[in-house]
Amino acid sequence: MEPLENRVAQGEIEVYNLADLWDDHPVTELDISPFLVEGLMLKEKEFREDVDEHDWSQYEDEHVALYCSTDAIVPTWGYMLIASELHDTARSTTIGRADDLRREYYAETLADEDWSAYEDKPVVIKGCGDEVVPEMAYVHATQKLQEVARKLMYGEPCSSVPLWRRPRNDKPKPDAEAVGVKTP
Helix, strand or coil, X not given: CCCCCCHHHHCCCEEEEHHHHCCCCCEEEEEXXXXXXCCCECCXXXXXXXXXXXXXXXXXXXXXXXXXXXXXXXCHXXXXXXXXXXXXXXXXXXXXXXXXXXXXXXXXXXXHCCCHHHCCCXXXXXXXXXXXXXXXXXXXXXXXXXXXCCEEEEEECCEEEEEEECCCCCXXXXXXXXXXXXXX
16 A cells, blocks of 8 residues: 655645734734723823823733724824824734724735745635634735736635636637637
8 A cells, every 4th residue: 555645735835824924912902082081082181191191011012903982083193192102112003993903914014025935836825714814814915916826725725715827828729710700
């Protein structure tokens, strides 16, 4: 009996795992309503005092998503002031919730990615229910990989769903006749 051969491992298929792009640092949602008067109104003097007194070091190496849990209308500069305090502490800061932060993180990371390693290769975009990876990242990766890859699939190399294949540039044979075309 011949030994079993793993043809998938020996194949030329490249696996692109979006989960590997995440830096594994925690995401913290920071509700700014406690910085507002009665959680509803931003008064500049009180807001600045609360921001100055807050311990920003607790967000060291974290991704921070700023949001307001009340129906307050927060001027843009309020978020900007907090972001300026987090600049040297947090890994990243955005307005929104954790999902918004992850989408922004992946959009920036994918924009900076070097796609040349996938030039003219079949690529499987790994997708195994990773909760960190937002759906939009799969769409962005698909669009970027279509510019360089020969073939795209989704899933695992051993069990993947075909998504796209670069059209062959084969020229038609000169003596080929069109079938089913009526001539006048």
